[in-house]
Amino acid sequence: MRRRLAMLALVYVVALAVIAVFSPMIVGTKPIVCRYKGQIYFPALAYYNRSWEPAVFQRDRFRNVYVGNLKEKDPDSWAIWPPLYQDPNRRVREGEWPGQPENPTRDEGSPNRFNWLGTNRAGVDVLAQMVHGARTALLVGFVSMGIAASIGVVVGALAGYFGGWIDMALSRLIEVVMCIPALVLILALIAILERPTIWHLMAVLGVTGWTGIARLTRAEFLRLKELDYVTAARALGVGQSQIMFRHVLRNAMAPVLVPITFGIASAILTESALSFLGFGSPPPNPSWGTLLNAGRSAIQQMWWLIVFPGIAIFLTVLAYNLIGEGLQEATDPRLSEAD
Amino acid sequence: MLDYLIRRILLGLGTLLLITFVVYGLIRVMPGDPLLVVMESMGPDKQPRPEDIERMREMFGLNDPWYVAYFEWLGRTLTGDLGNSLSRKAPVASLIAERIGPTLMLSVSSLLLTYLLAIPMGLYATARSNRLDERVLSTALYMLYSLPSFVAALLLQMLFAIHLRGTPFELPLFGMVSDNFDTMSRGEQLMDLFRHAVLPVTCYTYASLAYYSRFVRANMQEVIRQDYIRTARAKGVGPTAVLLKHAFRNTLIPLVTLIGLTLPTLLSGAIILEQIFSWPGMGKLFFESIRERDYPTLMGLMLMFSVLTLLGQLLADLLYAIVDPRVSYS
Numbered sequence: 001m002r003r004r005l006a007m008l009a010l011v012y013v014v015a016l017a018v019i020a021v022f023s024p025m026i027v028g029t030k031p032i033v034c035r036y037k038g039q040i041y042f043p044a045l046a047y048y049n050r051s052w053e054p055a056v057f058q059r060d061r062f063r064n065v066y067v068g069n070l071k072e073k074d075p076d077s078w079a080i081w082p083p084l085y086q087d088p089n090r091r092v093r094e095g096e097w098p099g100q101p102e103n104p105t106r107d108e109g110s111p112n113r114f115n116w117l118g119t120n121r122a123g124v125d126v127l128a129q130m131v132h133g134a135r136t137a138l139l140v141g142f143v144s145m146g147i148a149a150s151i152g153v154v155v156g157a158l159a160g161y162f163g164g165w166i167d168m169a170l171s172r173l174i175e176v177v178m179c180i181p182a183l184v185l186i187l188a189l190i191a192i193l194e195r196p197t198i199w200h201l202m203a204v205l206g207v208t209g210w211t212g213i214a215r216l217t218r219a220e221f222l223r224l225k226e227l228d229y230v231t232a233a234r235a236l237g238v239g240q241s242q243i244m245f246r247h248v249l250r251n252a253m254a255p256v257l258v259p260i261t262f263g264i265a266s267a268i269l270t271e272s273a274l275s276f277l278g279f280g281s282p283p284p285n286p287s288w289g290t291l292l293n294a295g296r297s298a299i300q301q302m303w304w305l306i307v308f309p310g311i312a313i314f315l316t317v318l319a320y321n322l323i324g325e326g327l328q329e330a331t332d333p334r335l336s337e338a339d
Numbered sequence: 340m341l342d343y344l345i346r347r348i349l350l351g352l353g354t355l356l357l358i359t360f361v362v363y364g365l366i367r368v369m370p371g372d373p374l375l376v377v378m379e380s381m382g383p384d385k386q387p388r389p390e391d392i393e394r395m396r397e398m399f400g401l402n403d404p405w406y407v408a409y410f411e412w413l414g415r416t417l418t419g420d421l422g423n424s425l426s427r428k429a430p431v432a433s434l435i436a437e438r439i440g441p442t443l444m445l446s447v448s449s450l451l452l453t454y455l456l457a458i459p460m461g462l463y464a465t466a467r468s469n470r471l472d473e474r475v476l477s478t479a480l481y482m483l484y485s486l487p488s489f490v491a492a493l494l495l496q497m498l499f500a501i502h503l504r505g506t507p508f509e510l511p512l513f514g515m516v517s518d519n520f521d522t523m524s525r526g527e528q529l530m531d532l533f534r535h536a537v538l539p540v541t542c543y544t545y546a547s548l549a550y551y552s553r554f555v556r557a558n559m560q561e562v563i564r565q566d567y568i569r570t571a572r573a574k575g576v577g578p579t580a581v582l583l584k585h586a587f588r589n590t591l592i593p594l595v596t597l598i599g600l601t602l603p604t605l606l607s608g609a610i611i612l613e614q615i616f617s618w619p620g621m622g623k624l625f626f627e628s629i630r631e632r633d634y635p636t637l638m639g640l641m642l643m644f645s646v647l648t649l650l651g652q653l654l655a656d657l658l659y660a661i662v663d664p665r666v667s668y669s
Contacts, residue, residue: 172350176357179648183610184641187629188362191369269487273611276489277626292493296615299497299512306497310490318485 006326009319016316020134023047027084027128029092031066034079044082047132067096086115088132088286091123107301118304120294126304129286130312136287137316140202140271141264147206148267149260152213153249159214160221161244167218178211186270190279198285201274205267212259220252254331258324265320272313288313340660347656351649358645359638360409366637367405373425373632374401412638421642422635426628431639434624439606441515442613442620444536446605449543457548458594461555465563466582477556484549492542492615499538511535513617539616543609554597558590565589592662599655603647 024047025032032044036056043066046053062069067085070077085097094102100114102123109119109126117126159170177185189204190196224230225248233243274280275289276296288309295305374395396402403411415422421431460476467473500512511517517531562568563586571585606621613622621640628636 172354172357175354176361179354179358179645180362180641184362184625184644185365187626188365188369191629192365265485273487273489277611277614292490296493299493300501303497306490306493310494313490314482314486317487318482321481321485 003326003329006322009322009326012315012319013323016134016319017138019131020138023131023135025082027086027088027125027131028082029064029066029085029087029090029096031070031079031081034066034070034077036070036077037074047088064090065093065096084127086125086128088128089124091119092125107298109302109304111304117308118302120291120302120305121298126291126308129291130288130308133286133288133291133309134312136198136285137268137271137313140198140205141268141320143199144202144205144209144267144271145260145263147203148208148210148263149213149256151207152210152259153217153256155210156214156217156219157221157244157249157252160218161225161240161248163222170214171218174211174214177208182208182270183273186274187279190274196279201271201280205270209263209267213256213263216259217252217256220255221248224248224251254327258328258331261320261324261327265317265324268320269313269317272309344657347653351653354649355642355645356413359413359642362641363409363412363634363638364405366632366634367408369629369632372401373634375632412635416638416642421639424628424633424636426631426633427636431635434636435621435639435643438619438621438624441618442606442622444532445539445543445609445613445618445620448536449540449547450601450605452540452544453547453551456544457551458555460548460552461559462582462587464552464556465559465586466578468560477553480549480552483545484553486546488542488546488609489611489615491545492538492612495538495541496615510537513615515618539612539618542612551597555590555594558593559586562586562589592659595662596655596659599651599653599658602651602654603644606643606647 019026024030024044028044028047030043030046032042034041034043039056041054041056043054043057057066060069060073066079070079085100086092086103091103091105092100103109103115103119103125104112105119105123106121109115109123111118115125115127117130119125120129155170155174159167159174185208186204189208190201193200221244230243230247233247238247271280272287272289272292275287276293278293280287280289291305291309292313295302295309298305374392378392401408412422421435423430424434427434460480464473464477496512499508499510503509511534515532515535516528517523517535520528520531523531559582568581568585571581576585610622610626612618613620614626617623624636625640627633628640
């Protein structure tokens with residue numbers, strides 16, 4: 001039962017990752033592939049990074065609207081479009097796409113045929129923001145936990161393997177970081193930055209979220225370094241770092257994966273909480289938390305700004321928690337149902 | 340034991356010094372300072388003269404490098420003076436004292452509710468292990484555990500403050516008291532407070548409820564496999580008595596130590612929840628002080644949070660030794 005739930009969660013996470021990676025090909029207003037003046041371009045890539053927008057379209061004054069301009073400026077051009085013509089950053093106007101009306105603004109954009117999950121006050125499609133927001137959420141989850149895991153594993157490994165005063169000093173460090181409430185530390189670090197970007201946010205989440213991983217790694221190293229194969233390796237003359245990272249770490253990795261998985265859930269949660277509080281990623285990055293924040297100020301009328309991103313955050317956090325639990329059960333023999 | 344206590348307290352003081360030093364540094368590097376924030380909020384015609392600004396900067400110690408200002412702050416704090424808030428013209432201690440009540444009101448009632456509900460739920464889940472109703476309960480609790488409190492808060496606000504408006508179930512959107520609180524009678528005032536507290540307390544409680552009841556259940560499952568439980572069963576002790584007298588008593592140890600670890604959350608409040616519900620507590624004060632770059636208030640709050648966290652850890656370890664005679668620190 002539990003294992004099946006964990007597998008289901010894994011399927012959800014993989015599906016979400018696919019949506020996130022291919023978000024510009026699912027919903028967007030830029031062609032996935034187009035041929036323009038004899039050249040092949042991939043304008044949709046601009047959703048990943050602004051500067052990847054082919055310069056020719058700026059020179060020809062497309063102003064981000066490809067549909068009419070392509071045919072008008074080059075009658076021989078062709079393009080393959082994403083299945084949903086909506087944009088996560090701007091409002092789709094009248095006549096842009098044949099047969100699709102202008103996006104409603106203010107509180108009139110309840111879910112309809114063209115905006116499946118409604119629009120926000122400025123008329124930007126919510127589904128488009130959610131799909132592109134998945135990219136932000138997963139990116140934050142993986143990058144920040146990647147940073148946290150590297151710091152945590154190194155600190156924990158050093159403390160556990162060498163012991164003595166190194167352990168003493170590193171344990172104090174862990175204690176200090178643990179003692180400062182995470183949100184306080186994050187808010188303070190973000191406030192330091194004049195104009196925080198999504199990458200700063202990930203770095204901050206990374207440097208504050210490693211303590212749990214470090215503690216567990218330290219405990220694993222304390223246990224593993226006493227084992228015979230470590231003594232054997234040392235007797236063979238293997239170097240310290242070789243023993244630590246090649247022999248001990250590999251055996252410590254399975255239990256350490258558990259706090260990492262839970263950490264991804266909490267990083268996604270923290271990112272959306274920060275965006276919700278208005279400290280999150282700046283406007284060009286659509287985020288689930290930003291949608292919620294907009295929904296909070298329009299709580300009287302626009303339920304769709306709260307319900308849909310809320311469900312997305314909830315399901316994603318739930319999925320990572322379930323996977324973490326599945327891993328925990330698989331790696332900790334005490335938890336398996338022995339009776 | 341005494342040795343251990345002294346060593347832990349000394350270590351804790353060292354940690355505390357380190358934390359406050361780091362945090363003070365962090366706070367001072369934030370762009371903008373309290374004077375700039377105040378000046379931005381005033382109209383262009385009311386701007387103070389440059390020499391006044393200079394005088395105020397000197398007075399607040401903003402001209403000193405941050406490490407110098409830190410030691411000034413430390414010296415004053417050691418004499419028991421947390422300083423004055425820069426943006427509110429009041430002593431930090433009294434500002435904090437003002438906000439402690441509302442936060443405690445939320446956190447204590449939620450903690451009591453959690454313990455009152457989580458223990459029976461955990462026991463029930465153990466007794467009915469692997470039956471349908473237990474699975475439904477456990478799954479529901481697990482889902483609640485993964486539901487972010489700010490999402491739940493928004494959904495509850497939408498349901499009770501907007502969709503149920505005009506019905507007897509209507510609850511206020513935010514705030515701690517209504518506008519006409521002063522004109523109410525004693526009973527009405529209590530009712531008003533209660534109605535305002537329902538949603539925040541619910542949000543505060545549900546996630547920890549899920550955590551605690553799973554904690555109780557996990558501990559119970561470990562105990563229930565012990566030999567002495569089998570012996571008790573074999574002797575013919577009834578299932579309820581086995582569960583309560585033989586098993587549950589032996590899971591009290593981790594439960595008691597958990598109390599120590601919850602100590603800091605009692606006062607730190609939930610920053611996000613207090614913000615959503617405009618609850619005038621510590622979390623909101625902290626948030627406002629960050630916005631206003633109110634260094635003394637921020638430091639006062641941080642000092643309090645860190646002391647509580649360290650004390651909580653110490654308390655948890657001590658309680659552990661007290662309730663479990665096998666553990667000793669001497």
